[in-house]
Amino acid sequence: MSVPTFNTAMLNWGRLILDGIPFVDLSEASTALEANVSWLEFWSAKADHYEELGTRALADGLELSGGYWLWLASLCCQYAQFLWFDDRREEVQQRKVDLYDRAAPHLSPPALRVELPIDDTFIAGYLRLPPGPRDGKVACVVLLGGLESTKEESYMFEQLLLERGLATFTFDGPGQGEMLAQVSLAPDFERYTSTVLDLLVTLEELDPDRIGVLGRSLGGCYALRSAATDDRFAACVSWGGFVSVEWEAEPPHDRASWQYVTKTGSEEEARVQVEANLDTRPLLPRLHCPTYVLHGALDEIPGEQVDLIRELAANAPLTVVVEPLGDHCCHNLGPAPRVAMADWLSIRLAR
Amino acid sequence: MSVPTFNTAMLNWGRLILDGIPFVDLSEASTALEANVSWLEFWSAKADHYEELGTRALADGLELSGGYWLWLASLCCQYAQFLWFDDRREEVQQRKVDLYDRAAPHLSPPALRVELPIDDTFIAGYLRLPPGPRDGKVACVVLLGGLESTKEESYMFEQLLLERGLATFTFDGPGQGEMLAQVSLAPDFERYTSTVLDLLVTLEELDPDRIGVLGRSLGGCYALRSAATDDRFAACVSWGGFVSVEWEAEPPHDRASWQYVTKTGSEEEARVQVEANLDTRPLLPRLHCPTYVLHGALDEIPGEQVDLIRELAANAPLTVVVEPLGDHCCHNLGPAPRVAMADWLSIRLAR
Known part of the structure; x- marks a missing residue:
């Protein structure tokens, strides 16, 4: 088994994990990149998934999980666009802002x-x-x-x-x-x-x-x-x-x-x-x-x-x-x- | 770059990361194993390092960090011995117990x-x-x-x-x-x-x-x-x-x-x-x-x-x-x- 390296700009394992991206998502991203899936689309799909978890959790009265998943969705948008330079960037940046704002009152502490x-x-x-x-x-x-x-x-x-x-x-x-x-x-x-x-x-x-x-x-x-x-x-x-x-x-x-x-x-x-x-x-x-x-x-x-x-x-x-x-x-x-x-x-x- | 797999018994990335081992330590462990460093010795050395951080933090009045590092040292001992079957196992198991007990009053909550x-x-x-x-x-x-x-x-x-x-x-x-x-x-x-x-x-x-x-x-x-x-x-x-x-x-x-x-x-x-x-x-x-x-x-x-x-x-x-x-x-x-x-x-x- 090989060891992930730290020196790629986007797939920066140390940074992304310490800032809150689950290991499993980075592992999946790495596989997806090898299969030529677009970085922006990969993380936008992750954001979709976490947004869905967050929305459902809040509907079920699970405030802590709702806040966590929406924040994680926001973070996925952050990394989707942080080194992405085509005209989709602004939209994903704005989505990050919106998701974080939805998470904000449910974070612990808010x-x-x-x-x-x-x-x-x-x-x-x-x-x-x-x-x-x-x-x-x-x-x-x-x-x-x-x-x-x-x-x-x-x-x-x-x-x-x-x-x-x-x-x-x-x-x-x-x-x-x-x-x-x-x-x-x-x-x-x-x-x-x-x-x-x-x-x-x-x-x-x-x-x-x-x-x-x-x-x-x-x-x-x-x-x-x-x-x-x-x-x-x-x-x-x-x-x-x-x-x-x-x-x-x-x-x-x-x-x-x-x-x-x-x-x-x-x-x-x-x-x-x-x-x-x-x-x-x-x-x-x-x-x-x-x-x-x-x-x-x-x-x-x-x-x-x-x-x-x-x-x-x-x-x-x-x-x-x-x-x-x-x-x-x-x-x-x-x-x-x-x-x-x-x-x-x-x-x-x-x- | 290759992707870490999840299917080795000891270097189980998903389990160890979710249970609290920092990604960087698993990455190091992976390299060390390839160089034939003993698993038990690798994690015992990590425990030494974290125990030192914890002891120093407590001496400096940094209770939260003291608890965290001592707990992490304890966790390193857990994984040092969890699938290790020679006569050093008992000692490392006991060290895990002792380190956790030192961490216990300083955890948040204790x-x-x-x-x-x-x-x-x-x-x-x-x-x-x-x-x-x-x-x-x-x-x-x-x-x-x-x-x-x-x-x-x-x-x-x-x-x-x-x-x-x-x-x-x-x-x-x-x-x-x-x-x-x-x-x-x-x-x-x-x-x-x-x-x-x-x-x-x-x-x-x-x-x-x-x-x-x-x-x-x-x-x-x-x-x-x-x-x-x-x-x-x-x-x-x-x-x-x-x-x-x-x-x-x-x-x-x-x-x-x-x-x-x-x-x-x-x-x-x-x-x-x-x-x-x-x-x-x-x-x-x-x-x-x-x-x-x-x-x-x-x-x-x-x-x-x-x-x-x-x-x-x-x-x-x-x-x-x-x-x-x-x-x-x-x-x-x-x-x-x-x-x-x-x-x-x-x-x-x-x-």
């Missing part, structure tokens, strides 16, 4: 949809509060997606935080998920994070002095930008992030994604925008809060990015973890790196 | 160890109560392991029940885990279940009228015996169980396990004991409570076993689910069959 005005549009996000009796105000972590990861994909990490007594807030910013249609990749993602924070500090359930930010991949870059420019953040995690884009190191599917989220006509135009919009180096000296940086030494993102953070974020207490055998975001290392980040946040944001 | 006297020994079990504010007494499910599955292996299924508001009690009976040293496979497993029930009906947190029993594989046989002989059970689930052993259908590793748990000198002696001790057909007419039977059509246990239940358990309301593509216990079908059983129990045991 997710509350928030729409925050900004400019001439709004930020769509979800707030989740830890279950059980709460001893006063709780800490909260703002979760940022990346180049093709969106708010619906952070559910499993949210669970790690929620069971540790932390609230979570996740949203789509410029170039991501629900917001892409209105706002493409932008040089001021941190302005959106601060708008979210403007709301969070007013909520009576949350302690405004104990709000952190965590971002994954490109979200790690955004987390650093957000914490550097808004001192209200009490902790920051860059999970496989970076502070400047090294275009030459970008694999083909990421270049295609950059072009997609910048809505540019060519990879060269995308490169110019991306390099200009995401250069976070000038902001790093303004970072003051405790910051955790996770990097996999086998990531295509060069380790020099970590050196840059060490050098330029000299005013922040840094915890830098470089996993020698870790791939991008250390998805190939199982639950340990994620648990470590959740634990670090729970300690940094403790009362 | 597991409370109970030792119930029976004959000249005791039944070791764990009680877990659903978290959160409880609106009166709660229902409970007694979980039974099988031929080589023990109480420490039911954690993931317990979570499904606990999050649905049901309490759980799991224990090792004759021929299983902690009890094997004192009592080998016996014709009266149901007497042990009833002794457990004698305790449960006295607990003020539990509703004595809403206690069910679920058993997996051989435990499915025990669940049927237990519910048929003790009318206090309000619901029964046979998960991949059977009512008589068809020896010719047993694969070699199961025959070795039968010999191990009967402590007999040969497979032939084991066969005689097993066939005599486990014939549950005469008891089935006494089964009255609602009963759910799950069977996979690709199971080596013949589908005729389901026909026997249908025919002989004529006095019980039966829900029979035969999954056309399911293997033994439908481990290869992902979370859906497990969620369905948990949902069925939550409905049958609702107030």
Whole structure:
């Protein structure tokens, strides 16, 4: 018997399983791909199946299962379209949003949809509060997606935080998920994070002095930008992030994604925008809060990015973890790196 | 890239992942086996690693992670020895017990160890109560392991029940885990279940009228015996169980396990004991409570076993689910069959 490898962009076993796709579905997907079934159609059919289970469960009064299956259907739509570039993508992206929104009130704990005005549009996000009796105000972590990861994909990490007594807030910013249609990749993602924070500090359930930010991949870059420019953040995690884009190191599917989220006509135009919009180096000296940086030494993102953070974020207490055998975001290392980040946040944001 | 198959006895991807082993460890195990690393040593080393993570987490005050890692270490020991027949097995079995007991108070919700006297020994079990504010007494499910599955292996299924508001009690009976040293496979497993029930009906947190029993594989046989002989059970689930052993259908590793748990000198002696001790057909007419039977059509246990239940358990309301593509216990079908059983129990045991 052979072992699945981790290095395909779409069939990324470590990532998809840790984010909640059942092993059996990945196994089936692998067989389907060998038989030339389309990736988008395979996962859309899975979403159909799980949506049916969820709809039936809710009709039977099985709220927990209803929420689980609808969320899983949403996640299948996320992966159906995350690296898919034909004109069916938008429809599947929207289906993901709709399915997650149907799941939201039935999740445990539930997710509350928030729409925050900004400019001439709004930020769509979800707030989740830890279950059980709460001893006063709780800490909260703002979760940022990346180049093709969106708010619906952070559910499993949210669970790690929620069971540790932390609230979570996740949203789509410029170039991501629900917001892409209105706002493409932008040089001021941190302005959106601060708008979210403007709301969070007013909520009576949350302690405004104990709000952190965590971002994954490109979200790690955004987390650093957000914490550097808004001192209200009490902790920051860059999970496989970076502070400047090294275009030459970008694999083909990421270049295609950059072009997609910048809505540019060519990879060269995308490169110019991306390099200009995401250069976070000038902001790093303004970072003051405790910051955790996770990097996999086998990531295509060069380790020099970590050196840059060490050098330029000299005013922040840094915890830098470089996993020698870790791939991008250390998805190939199982639950340990994620648990470590959740634990670090729970300690940094403790009362 | 090739797809992992489900049909090896030890490297049973579906089972081990659904019971909580991280995908990455199975992937590593697969590579290690190809390099002729011993299965027992591979998983013992994994247990070392997770035990270290757990011990460190507890020292750092990270209770949730401490419980999780120690439980995972215990689970690695379970699989290190579950189909291993040399003289190191007992030591690893005991290590599993010790690690689980260290994890128990830190699980969420915690597991409370109970030792119930029976004959000249005791039944070791764990009680877990659903978290959160409880609106009166709660229902409970007694979980039974099988031929080589023990109480420490039911954690993931317990979570499904606990999050649905049901309490759980799991224990090792004759021929299983902690009890094997004192009592080998016996014709009266149901007497042990009833002794457990004698305790449960006295607990003020539990509703004595809403206690069910679920058993997996051989435990499915025990669940049927237990519910048929003790009318206090309000619901029964046979998960991949059977009512008589068809020896010719047993694969070699199961025959070795039968010999191990009967402590007999040969497979032939084991066969005689097993066939005599486990014939549950005469008891089935006494089964009255609602009963759910799950069977996979690709199971080596013949589908005729389901026909026997249908025919002989004529006095019980039966829900029979035969999954056309399911293997033994439908481990290869992902979370859906497990969620369905948990949902069925939550409905049958609702107030």
